[in-house]
Amino acid sequence: MKNSKNKIEEFIRVDHAGERGAVKIYEGQLLALNTIIKDESLKKTIEEMKIHEKEHCEFFENEIKKRKIRPTKFLPLWDLLGVGLGFGSTILGKKAAMLCTASVEEVIDKHYQSQINQLGSDEKNLKKKIIKFREDELHHKDIAYEKGATKKGLYSIMDKVIKTGSKIAIRISEKI
């Protein structure tokens, strides 16, 4: 099965935006943890997950350059919203901070799975990478639940807001 060039460009554009957004969310969380919130164990967890996101982001950054794909025009806005979401969720507490990771990863799980299903044999390496990254994200989601993410009560609203926001960002970043 051959993939259209346009579709592959959309995949890489949105994945690049998403992985960069993930780095920014963790930067925002670490900003809170380095200033007003003291939680060394949470900080260590987030620093570890951020290393994976950087690796994911660098891969797509490279693909963008190699294939001469235009990155989304919304990068500066996603940067701002990512840091804001990370910072905001963390000052609400550990449960909110970890729910932020869980909610985003649940959206990304489905997003990557859909790409994996569509990628043909002409994009073997890209497919292999996305399969690996999706496994990393699922691992992050498990860590988030282990560390206290919950969807009880008001947290269910936060979950829905983050998921809706992430889905909108995905739609926009594919095209624009």
Ligand SMILES: [Fe+2]
């Ligand atoms: Fe990632």
Ligand SMILES: [Fe+2]
């Ligand atoms: Fe992740």
